[in-house]
Amino acid sequence: MAVLPILRFEEKILEAVEKNPVVVIIGETGSGKSTQLSQILRRRGYTRSGAIAITQPRRVAAVSVSRRVALEVGAQLGEEVGYAIRFEDRTSDKTCIKYLTDGVLLRESLSNPRLDQYSVIILDEAHERSLNTDILLGLMKRLVKMRSSNLKVLITSATLDGVKVSKFFSDCPILNVPGQLFPVEKLYSSERPKNYIESSIRTALDIHSREPPGDILIFMTGQDEIDKMVSKLEEKIQNLEEGSCMDALVRVFSPAPQNCRRIIVATNIAETSLTVDGVVYVIDTGYVKQRQYNPSTGMYSLDVVQISRVQADQRAGRAGRTCPGKCYRLYPSSIYYEEFLDATVPEIQRSSLTGSVLYLKSLNLPEIDILKFDFLDSPSRESLADALRQLYLIDAIDENGMITHVGRTMAELPLEPSLSRTLIEANELGCLSQALTVVAMLSADITYCPIQRNTKDKKRKQVLQLPDGSYWGDHILLLQIYECWDRADYDPDWCIEQNLQVRKMKFAKDVRKQLSLIMQKISKGTVDIQSSLRHKIVEQDYRGLRRALCRGYGNQLAERMLHHNGFRTLGYRSQLVQVHPSSVLEANEDGRLPDYVVYHELISTSRPFMRNVCTVDMSWVIPILKKLEKMDIYKLSGALESGKTEQEEHKQLPPPNAEGNSKSIGDSMESRILAARERYLNRKAKK
Numbered sequence: 001m002a003v004l005p006i007l008r009f010e011e012k013i014l015e016a017v018e019k020n021p022v023v024v025i026i027g028e029t030g031s032g033k034s035t036q037l038s039q040i041l042r043r044r045g046y047t048r049s050g051a052i053a054i055t056q057p058r059r060v061a062a063v064s065v066s067r068r069v070a071l072e073v074g075a076q077l078g079e080e081v082g083y084a085i086r087f088e089d090r091t092s093d094k095t096c097i098k099y100l101t102d103g104v105l106l107r108e109s110l111s112n113p114r115l116d117q118y119s120v121i122i123l124d125e126a127h128e129r130s131l132n133t134d135i136l137l138g139l140m141k142r143l144v145k146m147r148s149s150n151l152k153v154l155i156t157s158a159t160l161d162g163v164k165v166s167k168f169f170s171d172c173p174i175l176n177v178p179g180q181l182f183p184v185e186k187l188y189s190s191e192r193p194k195n196y197i198e199s200s201i202r203t204a205l206d207i208h209s210r211e212p213p214g215d216i217l218i219f220m221t222g223q224d225e226i227d228k229m230v231s232k233l234e235e236k237i238q239n240l241e242e243g244s245c246m247d248a249l250v251r252v253f254s255p256a257p258q259n260c261r262r263i264i265v266a267t268n269i270a271e272t273s274l275t276v277d278g279v280v281y282v283i284d285t286g287y288v289k290q291r292q293y294n295p296s297t298g299m300y301s302l303d304v305v306q307i308s309r310v311q312a313d314q315r316a317g318r319a320g321r322t323c324p325g326k327c328y329r330l331y332p333s334s335i336y337y338e339e340f341l342d343a344t345v346p347e348i349q350r351s352s353l354t355g356s357v358l359y360l361k362s363l364n365l366p367e368i369d370i371l372k373f374d375f376l377d378s379p380s381r382e383s384l385a386d387a388l389r390q391l392y393l394i395d396a397i398d399e400n401g402m403i404t405h406v407g408r409t410m411a412e413l414p415l416e417p418s419l420s421r422t423l424i425e426a427n428e429l430g431c432l433s434q435a436l437t438v439v440a441m442l443s444a445d446i447t448y449c450p451i452q453r454n455t456k457d458k459k460r461k462q463v464l465q466l467p468d469g470s471y472w473g474d475h476i477l478l479l480q481i482y483e484c485w486d487r488a489d490y491d492p493d494w495c496i497e498q499n500l501q502v503r504k505m506k507f508a509k510d511v512r513k514q515l516s517l518i519m520q521k522i523s524k525g526t527v528d529i530q531s532s533l534r535h536k537i538v539e540q541d542y543r544g545l546r547r548a549l550c551r552g553y554g555n556q557l558a559e560r561m562l563h564h565n566g567f568r569t570l571g572y573r574s575q576l577v578q579v580h581p582s583s584v585l586e587a588n589e590d591g592r593l594p595d596y597v598v599y600h601e602l603i604s605t606s607r608p609f610m611r612n613v614c615t616v617d618m619s620w621v622i623p624i625l626k627k628l629e630k631m632d633i634y635k636l637s638g639a640l641e642s643g644k645t646e647q648e649e650h651k652q653l654p655p656p657n658a659e660g661n662s663k664s665i666g667d668s669m670e671s672r673i674l675a676a677r678e679r680y681l682n683r684k685a686k687k
Contacts, residue, residue, distance in 0.1 A: 004032030006177050010040050013175060017041070017120075017152050021144045022172040024165050025156045030321050031177045033156045034065050034124055038097045039073060041120055041152075047096035049150065050119030055102040057130040058269060059085040066090075066099035073097075086414050087514045102132035103414075109139065110362055110411055120152045126165070127157035127310060129346035129377075135356050137376050141169060158317075159310040161343065168376050182320040184282075188333045196285040196330055197225060201232055203328050204263055207281050208237070209245050214280025214325070215262040217318055221289035221304050222267060226251070229265045237263075268311065282319040284312060286331040286340075292350045295386035298555070298573050299602040300352075308341040346377045353379055354417050357387040358396055361403040361638070362411040370401075371637040388636040389572060393554035393627055394421040401638040409522055413515070415439065418600075422552030423515070427523055431544035434479055436519065438545065440512035441478040442600060442612065444504045447582065448481060469584040473597065473614040475549055476542055477584050482508065550616040550624075553598040557621055558610060560595050567597065567610070570625060577602060580609040596621050 006013075006027055016023045027033035038052050046052060056062040066083035075081050082091035084100040091098055100108075102123070109115055121140065126133055140153050155165055162174040193199035200218050207216055220226050233250045248261045255278070256262045264276055268288045288307050293300050307315075312329070319325025329336065348356075357370055371384055391397045396407035396417060403411075410420035419439045426435030467484070469477035481498075485505060488494040492502045550557075558567035558577060566578040579585050579593075580603070587593050600612035 004036055005030070005181070006032040006036045007040075009175065009177050013037070013040060014044050016173050016175055017154065020173055021148055021151065022140070022153045022155070022169040024162045024169075024172060024174045025154060025177060026158070026162050026174065027156055027177040028158055028317065030181045030317065031158075033177065034061075035069050035072065037122055037124075037154065037156065038069060042073075042097060046119050046152070048119075050117055051096050051098050052120045052122065053105060053115075053118045054097070054099050054122040054124050055105050055133065055136065056099060057102060057125050057128045057133060059101055060269065061125070062099045062101050066097075069097060069099070087511050102130060102136055106132055106135060106139070106359055107414060110359070113363060114147060115143065115151075116147075119150065120154065122154040122156060124156050125158075126155050127159045127343070129344060129348070131347040131351050131353075131356060134346060134348040134376055135359065137165075137168065138374050141374060144169070158314060159343070165376065182322070182324045184316050184320040184325045184327050186316055186327045186329060188329050188336070189331055192286075192331050192335070196287065197229060197232075199330050200229065200283050200285060201236065203283050203330070204233060205236060205240075207283075207328070208248055208261060208263070209240070211281065211326075213246065213259075213261060214323070215256070215264060215276070215278040216281045216283065217276060217279045218263065218265045218283040219285055219288075219315055220265055220267060221285070221287050226265045226267070233263060233265075268307075276318070278322060279318050280323060280325045282315055282325065282327040284315045284327060284329045286312070286329065286335070290350070293352045293383075294604075295352070295380070295383045296573060297575060297602065297604075297608070298386070298569070299604050299608060301604040306335075306340055308344045309336060310343045312336060312340060348375065348379045349377060349383075351383075353383050353387040354390045357384065358391055358403075358407060358411055358417050361391070361397055361401075362408060369638050384637070385633045388633055389631060390554055391417065392631060392636055393571070393624055394418065394552060396421070397636060399630055399632065399635060401636040412522060413518060415443065415515075418552045418554065418556065419443070420552075421554070422548050423519060425551040426545065426548035427519065429544040429548055431541055431548060432519060432523075434541055434545045435548050436512050436515050437479050437482045438475050438549075440508045440515060441482055442475075443511045444508035446478060446481070446500070446504055446508060448477070448498075448500060468586075470542065471586065471588060471615070472542055472546060473585040474583050474612045475545070475600075475614040478612075479545070482512075546614055546616055547620050549614050550598050550620040553600070554624060556599050556601075557616070557624065558597050558599060560593050560597075567593075569602075570621070572628060572631075575608060577608040577610050579613050580611045582611070583613050585613045585615070 013023075013025065025033060025037070034054070034056075038054050041047070041052055054065075056065065062083045062085050066081055067077055070077040070079075070081035073081060077083075078090040078092055079094050081097045082089075082095040082099070084091055084098060084104045086101065086103060105115075105121075108117075115121065123133055123136055123140070126137070137155070140155075144151060144153055153169075155169075162176075166172050166174050189199075197220075200220070204216055204218060218229065220229055230251045237248050237250065246259050246261055248263055249256050250263045251265050262278065264279070266276075284307075286307055287304050288311065289302060290305050291300060291302050316327035316329075319327050360370060360373060370388060371381055388397070388401070391407070392399065394417060395404055396410055397403055406421070406424060409424055410417055413420040413423065415423075419442065423432065423435050423439060426432045467477065467480040469475075469480065481500070484498075485491075485494060485500075490509065492506075495502045495505050555571040555573075557570040559570055561568050561576070566576055569575055569577055579597075585593070585597070594615040596616050596618055597610070597613045598616050599610035599614075601610075603609050603611055
């Protein structure tokens with residue numbers, strides 16, 4: 001077996017680490033940085049004074065790399081080498097090499113801000129610029145000053161801008177470790193294909209028929225494309241003339257039999273986080289699916305965008321791990337050099353920052369002004385202001401920007417703030433068990449359509465066994481589905497019969513169990529988590545749950561528009577939206593949609609849609625809207641001193657709503673509240 005490149009630099013790395021608190025290591029693909037750095041430091045004795053933490057941006061990477069390292073050191077996973085990801089911890093008191101997601105390390109720092117349990121912290125795959133990794137970079141900068149004598153920080157990457165990171169950490173040293181074990185020939189298309197899926201299939205079949213043995217890795221943008229690719233490839237491979245070429249298996253990550261080629265179809269997770277040995281040929285479509293958040297609308301979009309040159313180079317590098325390889329780029333070289341960005345836009349500049357800002361507030365550092373926090377690449381002030389507003393509306397921070405008792409409790413839960421707040425409110429209202437179920441189902445991204453639409457297979461019948469949300473909407477439907485599964489003794493076959501993914505349902509069950517334990521701890525064991533299971537849920541249970549959801553979602557409210565087939569969102573970013581077609585929310589017997597709803601998220605596809613919608617009462621909405629009247633972003637940020645006056649700061653902050661309404665928030669909200677109250681009383685009088 002060839003010696004990994006990073007091992008040739010072992011002494012040079014150790015010398016740099018011993019002399020400096022922070023070291024940047026640029027290790028190219030195949031250098032062995034993810035698996036070997038922790039072992040190098042362990043051999044030098046760094047685990048005697050604390051464990052070595054190695055963060056990964058993705059759960060699958062933390063698990064797979066820890067398994068590899070445990071195997072190499074001859075340890076049982078969970079003993080000397082282990083991992084910790086959200087809702088799963090495979091470590092023990094003996095663990096001295098710990099792989100964990102960046103989010104888990106952030107959560108650990110809440111209970112131990114100095115992270116004294118670690119002697120070395122390695123931020124791996126930092127070039128991916130995940131939201132949590134960027135927050136950690138700022139945290140490490142502070143931590144190094146606090147623990148300058150007993151903490152080492154290594155920032156590792158395949159293609160990171162080392163000079164930029166070095167300057168961020170006071171010109172710390174940069175080490176470059178070559179990694180690509182074998183040369184990779186890059187073959188460009190003469191033009192962009194009209195259909196990159198079909199082009200990928202043709203290229204894969206051409207490689208399979210003409211090229212020597214070696215596995216093929218194809219990069220697609222998402223699960224739907226992968227499923228389509230796999231289905232078409234399998235069909236075409238089966239139709240190849242017998243004996244014309246070797247056999248092939250599609251989408252298999254385990255080693256293939258002798259004289260058989262693997263064709264692996266994957267998303268960008270295979271660029272760095274997941275290494276597949278045996279790949280000789282890479283097909284790069286040049287696209288990636290990217291989730292982006294617009295703070296002015298509170299809306300997410302899932303867009304297929306061009307990759308960066310960094311990503312293109314990472315993809316090509318996958319072909320040169322075991323022998324010389326080839327990368328087939330389904331785009332001209334001019335697009336690579338002239339259109340691709342140098343690097344991927346950092347996630348911190350295209351994500352909702354509500355959870356991150358709650359974390360920073362939870363640190364309880366009085367000198368932190370959220371709007372001026374030291375980020376490697378700062379997010380927009382609009383994104384930060386949006387996060388502060390959201391946290392204020394769900395009671396995580398008060399009107400002066402101080403974290404509340406509720407906010408601290410929210411920070412203990414490994415959930416997005418809206419769902420954390422829902423659980424806390426549900427605990428107060430006596431419906432925690434139901435809320436735990438709904439939150440677990442949302443965390444597992446359970447989707448269900450009660451009617452099989454657009455299918456040519458007439459044997460597939462409409463599913464009749466499951467409930468429909470009882471007019472209250474999707475959150476109630478998710479609760480009802482889980483309750484049905486519970487009554488079926490969590491039978492996997494039941495899920496299959498109901499067109500539900502078994503893996504996701506099992507994950508929801510595990511998440512619910514973990515959240516139950518956390519909430520038991522928070523509530524000091526005073527609640528019966530299982531109280532709702534195995535009994536008929538009554539309307540009062542639904543009412544409490546819907547009220548908790550209203551409190552948790554804060555500004556994620558919408559009011560039905562009269563004479564319009566849709567809703568208007570309420571709060572500081574008013575806009576017209578519609579209920580997503582997948583929702584079970586329906587009009588009542590009079591043909592009327594509910595007057596008020598909360599939604600889990602807004603997504604932008606053909607038009608703005610609300611996903612996962614639940615009906616709420618006007619009386620629950622009014623207190624939230626009233627909070628908008630005294631909202632001051634300057635105070636919410638936590639600023640204590642500023643060279644500018646408060647008025648000057650306000651002039652530079654984004655407008656309070658997306659439509660640029662010139663009316664004050666207070667006047668606007670008050671008029672809406674009065675109008676809503678009048679409609680409510682009129683309806684009540686007619687009953």
